[in-house]
Amino acid sequence: MSYDTWQGLGDECLNCHSDIDKMKSLGYPQFITSREDIEKQTKHKNIHCQDCHLGDARAKDKDKAHKGMLKAFFVSHKGTALTREDINYKKSLLPEGKDYIRMMLPIDDESKADSKHPEVRNVLWHDRDRDSFNFSPEIVKKTCGKSNCHPQELKQFNKTIMGTNFRQRTMQTWLQPYGPHNCGPSFADTPVQKELKKIGFDFKNTEKIQKEINLPFSHEQAKNKQRFCNVCHAGCLDCHYEPNKKEGVHNFVKKPSSMSCAGYGRGTSICHPGAMQSRRGETYIGGDYSIPTGMEPDSHYKKGIHCIDCHHTGREGMGDMVRKAGCQDCHVEIEEAHSKSIHKNLDCATCHVNELRGYQLIVWGPGYVAEQKNPFKKYSLYYGIQSPPILMKDKKGKWMPIKVMPHTLGNFSKDVPPSGTIKYRWDDYSTRDAYYILGTFETGSNNKHLLWLDLQQASHPYGKARKCASCHAKSQEMRSKWEYMDDQGTKEPFVGSYKVIADQKGLIVRDFIHSKIKVAEGYKLEDFASWIFFKDKWVINSEDFHIKTEKRKYDKYLEMSNNIDLQIKRLDKTLKNKDKKTIKRYKELRGIALHNQDEGLKLLPKYSDKDGALK
Incomplete structure (x- = not known):
């Protein structure tokens, strides 16, 4: 028998943790468990504690048994890993309170479930490295x-875009290999790997970034930035571990829920809350899983459809999540009708996404990261709502909704010309995210400022279609209203707004207004609100955003659409006593009619009697 086999046969963990009296006497009744509990919750037969937690399962002494044991840990605002002992937290780590996006954070006051511990920023599971916060394949x-x-699944995951963190690690500097990004470059991460093997810190990018700015940027400052970036990116347990009070603290799931995709209540910067809710301004779950909170959930989520039902596992196996969901998998008739309609060059989200939230402005400037000075503090908490989304043609000529977001980066040392045209970050069309560089400009402080517009593709939340007039006008108009909520830069929050106009001449962000700003001691406006000095710079004049409309044709189809709406309202009222087969057939017909007016006006009369009721 090998040493590893012999070591794995020990069961002292459960001898202790299943002893109710002993656990109570030690002051840890919340950690009482049994083999039956563990097997039921994990859905793994014959599983041993040390299979997941390591440690020494043969040791009878607590300290020896727990040596090298893996546990969940907390991320502090200082960018350090905290243990339960560090914050004196003895409760089981289970969802608490009604602030759902923070429900897994440890509570500070036993009487208030939404009173979260002030030192804790996030919770990370035990497949993460405690120094870099990276997912650890080792x-x-x-x-x-x-x-x-699951060795095969791990091997597959380590080669995927998700597992290798390919997109983030590709960004070497603010300008290379493509233009600036909302998330910033990979400040101190390891280079891109075809298969994830090495984690930790690497300073090749740091040294390149140092040459782009006129402020010192140390390795320690780069590590502080990188740690918080790494918190966002997923590992095995981020998807498949969902502890809750009903199914237990060891609850594992084969199929991740939408809550897992949204970080499972471990803060606003884990998994998709960062990229989806804050950056793109989308939501799927809605409510607390939107910023500002209260956004309507996606219509599919309301029907019990989870992210992975549409974004399923691709050919590369575990972790290869299909980015582009195909509506035709469910809506066959609608897709076919749409493909033959006058709106065939619009993707579905173009009509069905009505507002975008999250960040409305981004300023990169001097401030504090991990409670230490840093030239790259991201002043992003300009939280607000922009509606209706601006529509833009992608490079294949398909219209899509985008989130328009002004960005500035201070203390840039190089002169950068305008990009001339809208640029897409990935030539292989794997994403449709775009950007436009306005160039570098100077003001009273912080040297040159690099200005760009992020043009983020929006795909959620699906809801009722927007009004025809919001597209078919001389120009597209969008208003963004926001509140600055960062705890750095100002003495108190302030509010503001701007307008985006898009037409055949291009796109312009203008009409910036804001309430009084009380600058905090040690800060300048250029640090956190440099956009104030560049209100006239946000212009793209190389692209045509005009949605061409022939008035006669528009009036014709608007009348047809109104006619269809009236017929459908009458038919809807007659469904009450119809059988399931008839109702299903009608819903298919209804979908076709709403997405192809020409077909709709031909089909609806065939299924209506003389009184307008469904046959």
Whole structure:
């Protein structure tokens, strides 16, 4: 018998943790468990504690048994890993309170479930490295990915875009290999790998970034930035571990829920809350999982459809999530009708996404990161709502909704010309995110400022279609209203807004207004609100955003659409006593009619009697 096999046969963990009296006497009744509990919750038969947590399962002494044991840990605002002991937290880590996006954060006041511990920013599971906060393939080789568990899945995951963190690690500097990005470059991460093997810190990018700015940028400052970036990116447990009070603290799931995709209540910067809710301004779950809160959930989520039902696993296996969901998988008739309609060059989100929230402005400037000075503080908490979304043609000529977001980066040392045309970050069309560089400009402080517009593709939340007039006008108009909520830069929050006009001449962001700003001691406006000095710079004049409309044709189809709406309202009222087969057939017909007016006006009369009721 090998040493590893012998070591794995120990069961002292459960001898202790299943002893109710002993656990109570030690002051840890919340950690009482049994083999039956663990197998039921994990859905893994014959699982041992050390299979997931490591440690020494044969040791009878607590300290020896727990040596090298893997546990969830907390991320502090200082960018350090905190243990339960550090914050004196003895409760089981389970959802608490009604602030759902923070429900897993430890509470500070037993009487108030939404009173979260002030030192804790996020919760990370135990497949993460405690220094860099990266997903650790070395840890997982010993746990989830060991030979008798899920080695093939780990091997697959380590080669995917998600597992290798390919997109973030590709961004070397503010300008290379493509233009600036809302998230910034990969400040101190390891280079791109075809298969994830190495994690930690690497300073090749740091040294390149140092040459782009006129402020010092140390390795320690780069590490502080990188740690918080790494919090966002997923590992095995981020998807498949969902502890809750009903199914237990060891609850594992084969199929991740939408809550897992949204970080499962571990803060606003884990998994998709960062990229989806803050950057793109979208939501799927709605409510607390939107910023500002209260956004309407996606219509599919309301019907119990989860992210992974549409964004399923691709050819590369575990972690290869299909980015582009195909509506035709469910809406066959609608897709076919749409493909033959006058709106065939619009993607579905163009009509069905009505507002976008999250960041409305971004300023990169001097401030504090991990409670230490840093030239790259991201002043992003200009939280607000922009509606209706501006529509733009992608490089294949398909209209899509976008989130228009002004960005400035201070203390840039190089002269950068305008990009001339809208640029897409990925030539292979794997994303449709775009940007436009306005160039570098100077003001009273912080040297040159690099200005660009992020033009983020929006795909959620789906709802009722927007009004025809919001598209078919001389120009597209969008208003963004926001509140500055960052705890740096000002003595108190302030509010503001801007307008976006898009037409055949291009796109312009204008009419910036704001309430009084009380600058905090040690800060300048250029640090956190440099856009104030560049209100006339946000112009793209190389693209045509005009949605061409022939008035006669528009009036014709608007009348047809109104006619269809009236017929459908009458038919809807007659569904009450119809059988399931008839109702299903009608819903298919209804979908066709709403997405192809020419077909709709031919079909609806065939299924209506003389009184307008469904046959």
